[in-house]
Amino acid sequence: xxxRLLLLLAMLTLGGASQGNAVQAxxxxxxxxxxxxxxxxxxxxVAGDLRENDPWATRIQDRLAGLAxxxxxxxxxxxxxxxxxxxxxxxxxxxxGVGRGAQVGVHVRDLHTxxxxxxxxxxxxxxxxxxxxxxxxxxxxxxxxPEYRFETxxxxxxxxxxxxxxxxxxxxxxxxxxxxxxVRDQIDLSGVRRIVIDDGRFSAERFGPGYxxxxxxxSYMAPSGALSVQxxxxxxxxxxxxxxxxxxVDPPCAHVxxxxxxxxxxxxxxxxxxxxxxxxxxxxxxGTLARRAGVExxxxxxxxxxxxxxxxFAAALGPEAAALPIVRGHAGERALPLAEHRxxxxxxxxxxxxxxxxxxxTEQVLRTLGWRMTGEAGSWENGxxxxxxxxxxxxxxxxxxxxxxxxxYSRRGRTSARALVDLLAWSQRPGSRSAQLVGALAVSGIxxxxxxxxxxxxxxxxAKTGTLAGASALSGIVVDASGxxxxxxxxxxxxxxxxxxxxxxxxxxxxLLLEPSVARG
Numbered sequence: 439x440x441x442r443l444l445l446l447l448a449m450l451t452l453g454g455a456s457q458g459n460a461v462q463a464x465x466x467x468x469x470x471x472x473x474x475x476x477x478x479x480x481x482x483x484v485a486g487d488l489r490e491n492d493p494w495a496t497r498i499q500d501r502l503a504g505l506a507x508x509x510x511x512x513x514x515x516x517x518x519x520x521x522x523x524x525x526x527x528x529x530x531x532x533x534x535g536v537g538r539g540a541q542v543g544v545h546v547r548d549l550h551t552x553x554x555x556x557x558x559x560x561x562x563x564x565x566x567x568x569x570x571x572x573x574x575x576x577x578x579x580x581x582x583x584p585e586y587r588f589e590t591x592x593x594x595x596x597x598x599x600x601x602x603x604x605x606x607x608x609x610x611x612x613x614x615x616x617x618x619x620x621v622r623d624q625i626d627l628s629g630v631r632r633i634v635i636d637d638g639r640f641s642a643e644r645f646g647p648g649y650x651x652x653x654x655x656x657s658y659m660a661p662s663g664a665l666s667v668q669x670x671x672x673x674x675x676x677x678x679x680x681x682x683x684x685x686x687v688d689p690p691c692a693h694v695x696x697x698x699x700x701x702x703x704x705x706x707x708x709x710x711x712x713x714x715x716x717x718x719x720x721x722x723x724x725g726t727l728a729r730r731a732g733v734e735x736x737x738x739x740x741x742x743x744x745x746x747x748x749x750x751f752a753a754a755l756g757p758e759a760a761a762l763p764i765v766r767g768h769a770g771e772r773a774l775p776l777a778e779h780r781x782x783x784x785x786x787x788x789x790x791x792x793x794x795x796x797x798x799x800t801e802q803v804l805r806t807l808g809w810r811m812t813g814e815a816g817s818w819e820n821g822x823x824x825x826x827x828x829x830x831x832x833x834x835x836x837x838x839x840x841x842x843x844x845x846x847y848s849r850r851g852r853t854s855a856r857a858l859v860d861l862l863a864w865s866q867r868p869g870s871r872s873a874q875l876v877g878a879l880a881v882s883g884i885x886x887x888x889x890x891x892x893x894x895x896x897x898x899x900x901a902k903t904g905t906l907a908g909a910s911a912l913s914g915i916v917v918d919a920s921g922x923x924x925x926x927x928x929x930x931x932x933x934x935x936x937x938x939x940x941x942x943x944x945x946x947x948x949x950l951l952l953e954p955s956v957a958r959g
Contacts (some may be wrong), residue, residue, distance in 0.1 A: 442578050457616060474696040494810040497591030498581045498824075499854040502786035505580065506867060507833040508860045511547055511554035517873055518553050525556045525950055528912035532946050540933040544856040544947060547863050549915075555925070555951075565931040568605045568795045569858060569911040570846030572875075573839075575788050576801045576865050579826040579872035582810065590665070592751075595773035597631040601748050603665025604639050605809070605816060606779075608787045611689040611750050613779045618754035620777035632763040633752055635744040640664035642803050642815040644743065647842040647906060648850070649690045655712035658847075660798045660804060663743030664816070667750055669790075669798045672719070674710055675735040676727050678702055683727045692760060693740070693749035696721045702729045710734070714741030717764075787837070788878045792902055793886030797845040804844030818843060832864060846904060855928035858913045862926040864916070876900045876915050876923060882948075892945055895952050910940030916951050925951050 501816050511696060514522045531542065536542065545560035547553070554560075578586075588606035590613070592599060599621065603609075621627075644661035645651045653659070673688040683700040700708060703726035713720050715813040719741040740746040748764045781787055782802075791803070807824040809816030821844065829839055840852040880886030880903065883896030887903040901914025913928035928931040929947050931940040947959040 447763075460498045460769055462933050469524075476636075492813055493708065495813045498698055498811045501581050502831040505828075505831045506864070508864050509552055509867075510860070511545075511557075511856070512552045514548075514551075514553040514555060518548065518551065521782050522553075526558065528945065528950060529556065529558055532943055535936050536931060536939045536943050537933075540653070540931060540935045540939075542932075542943070543867035543928070543930040545855040545859045545928050546947075546951060547859045549863055549866055549923050556947075557856065558861075558925075560928075561854050561931075563840070563852040563854055564932045565851050565906065565909040566846055566858065566913075566930055567850070567851070567906040567909045567927070568846045568913045569852055569902050569904040569913045569930070570841055570848075570853070571791050571800050571844070571904075572802055572858060572861060572902050572913060573793070573825060573829070574807075574844040576861060576872045576875060577793055577825055578784060578788070578807055579865075579875060580870075581637070581807060581828060582784055584783060584873055584874050585604075586784040588781040588787070588806070590617070590746070591775060591778045592621055592777045593769045593773040593775050594625060595770045598634045598767075599627055599776075600632050600636050600767070600773060601665060601751055601771040603663070603744070603747065604783050605664050605802050605806040606666070606787075607669070607796075607799040609666060609747070609779070610792070611754070614667060614747065614751045615754040617777045617779055618751055618756075622755065624776055627729075627755060627758050630759065630762065632749050632765055634760070634765055634767040634769075635665055635748045635769045637665035637744040637766070638768055638815060639664055639809050641775040641815040643817060646801055646804075646818040646844070648687075648848040649843070654710070657739055658797055660739040661743055662798065662801045663747075664805075665747045666743040666802065667747040668764075668796075669796065670723070670740050670746065672712070672740060673735060673737055674723075676700060676710070676723060677707060677733050678727055678729050681740065683723070684724055686818065687721060687723070689750050689753070691746070691749035691753045693717070693742070693746045694719050694721060697723070698726055699724045702727055702732075706734060707731050708734050709957050710736060710738065712738040712740065713938065717742065717745055718759040719746065751898070778802045785874045785878055788875075789886075791845075792875075792878045793880045795887055795903065797847050800845040801843060805828065811906060834860070842872075847906070855913070855930050858928040858930075859926045862913065862915060862928075866923050866926070876917075879914055892948060895949065898952060899948055901948075905937060910935065910937060910942040910944070912941075912948070915953070916948070927951060 467827040512533040536571045543564050544558040546556035589604050591602045591914040600867040646929045649659050657671045672691050675686045677684055685698050687694050700723045706728045710723050753760050791799040804821035805816030808820030811824045837859040842850050863876050880888035882888045882892035882899035905912030910931045916925040918924040929944040
């Protein structure tokens, strides 16, 4: 009892002295967002269920009620009408190059006048693939706000260390190491009995509709959880060393167990998969690795996001904590905060979803929307409700939108080029919370999935790509010479079309839009 009292007094002293003094996080080479910060939180008691009296549900309802309706495309007049006719004529031969059986939908809008400059089957319902991420991102920016930040906290509850997650998609192992450092500075770890995972802000389901929980553990189908780290993936590296295949996992932690059946040979032919066995993620490696200069590195998903994050955190605490039991639970009413990590602003977190098409980030954002809007554990059900409520609030046509999940990883998803342009143009209205979306998109010739496209228009096209078997999409914004958004466009291609042919058509359409006479109208 005396030891606990002295500990509490020490925490009060440290907490009071640290108020307002942020500790800047080390830059992570794996992080796609700007560096957030960790800080020591004030040691005041907090309720175990932070959803009680949460103002977010009311805030989101107020924002939904205040959203402006979509503006429909106007008919071009004068010179713009002439130019629209010319663009339509020039589009026809371009469309023939994608192959027989292809379905194409194109729509282009002037952001200054609202006039439709080009529409070729723009209302056709097609699979937008990852262009669906635009809807998730814009809804989140409008309802949560571009400055929304995800929090991950550590609390002391008796002799338990409680790690609380709120859905941060950008949390990295370096951030957990910073939290661990702050905890070590405040308490004697010899008095800690176990580590508790508090990940109840999301429901227990880990895979959304359309995702496959089986297979070799592809990283693009990583599970979702309120407490997640490193996109719920591990980096696995196999190297020839001392006459054998050695396997290294980053970040190393007790949650991941390696079963290595690989051998050295003349060539590399490895099979690497991750599976869930009990509370562990098991990495299984079979096949051969080249003796000379053979190094194989790839990412695979983990099985249990919360246990993975807690295990990485325990390892960062040091050897005395790495073997502590890890259980699920929640912080009690009188739990004392020790440390907190806040993510970068939402608009920066979305870079990984929009520039690099990260499915995991988008699903985390969807479930956060569901949690914040309803006050219930974030799920794909209430996240989908949030998206549909947003679409309804801005006057979107319910029949123009079919989707399974947040990211567009779906065979069932359908929307139209016109609907996507409606949404993009709407996001650029004066006073829009989602206007900053443009900066989160991939930039032609510069970064993300547009880095190797449209080099003759470097820095002029901000776009979201989308690729599935039988579906290719490109939607975004063209900026004028001053850098101001001037045109919104969408080119959707479905059917038995190669990615090369679809990209060629999309890029040719965009090049038409970059001609000076189009930008000037």
